[in-house]
Amino acid sequence: MKTMADKLIPTESLVQFYARTGQDIPSELLRDYGKAYFNVRETFTATRKTPFNRRDYFKICMSQTPAKASGILLYNDQEIPLNQCCLIFTNPAVATSIEVNIPFNRFYCLFNTPFIEGCIPADVQYASPLFNPSLMPVIPITKEDRQRISTYFTQMQMLQDSDYPLKWDMIRHLLQLVIHEGIRLQQSRETPAATGRDRLVKDFLALLNQQFPVDSPEAPLKLLTPAHFAGLLHVHVNHLNSVVKKHTNKTTREIIHERVITEARTLLRNTNWNISEIAYALGFEYPSHFNKYFKQFTSQTPLEFRLGTKTAASAKLS
Structure with missing residues (x-):
């Protein structure tokens, strides 16, 4: 007989994310869990289906390869098709799962609340699906958008791998550019009403x-x-x-x-x-x-x- 605990949607931690995806768990997570954390990668997404759960971290993905019927994002009770180049913003408060049918290239970055605490004004949070779960989390992008935004991800990756002592401040600024790109592109499609x-x-x-x-x-x-x-x-x-x-x-x-x-x-x-x-x-x-x-x-x-x-x-x- 299932208990109430069995019915709860689980919350995946950053450590569990790395374990689930078969990656080495970063030493700083094991040593200083709960401290500010950020990671950015360019990767190839194979066909798969992720578990339906919440996360204790934020995640932004950008698919780089347009493909019809490439996948579905299950976001609460919505099934959102992933059938073109897009930005995907996932909010820790919302349970999600992604099903990939056709492999594609993508950038992604993930980070926790301490990494951006105090950096994102309330009005920006309200306007971004990264923080506001009432907004559509998938934002289609054009080839020109993709070229521009991929530069931000590439620069974040370059900085992350560098020895520059103030690299995290620069990464936060680039991260805010990606967040603002999502807001701008989404609002450009909104009606005056x-x-x-x-x-x-x-x-x-x-x-x-x-x-x-x-x-x-x-x-x-x-x-x-x-x-x-x-x-x-x-x-x-x-x-x-x-x-x-x-x-x-x-x-x-x-x-x-x-x-x-x-x-x-x-x-x-x-x-x-x-x-x-x-x-x-x-x-x-x-x-x-x-x-x-x-x-x-x-x-x-x-x-x-x-x-x-x-x-x-x-x-x-x-």
């Missing part, structure tokens, strides 16, 4: 982003609840919540929490402000409320997170 429906969400994200980065404990965040944003946008809070949920698959409150936690990590990692100053800067009346809030979303207290990042930084220098 679709763009109009998204305006409220874009206005909400613009207001949210205007508050960051936090520059001083003496200028704390003011907009911290959906009601605060609804008031400035002149809509009922229930309407704002409904539209945001429909277009992002996240609640307004979840998006606010994610942005505040990202900023909290940035301040803990990169400033010498004490915990109380960071709490006040992020709009918390009492440091104890901030401690509880931060631990709720990260499983660590702010102090534990700060000490952990300092230990990791010292280890890299030693």
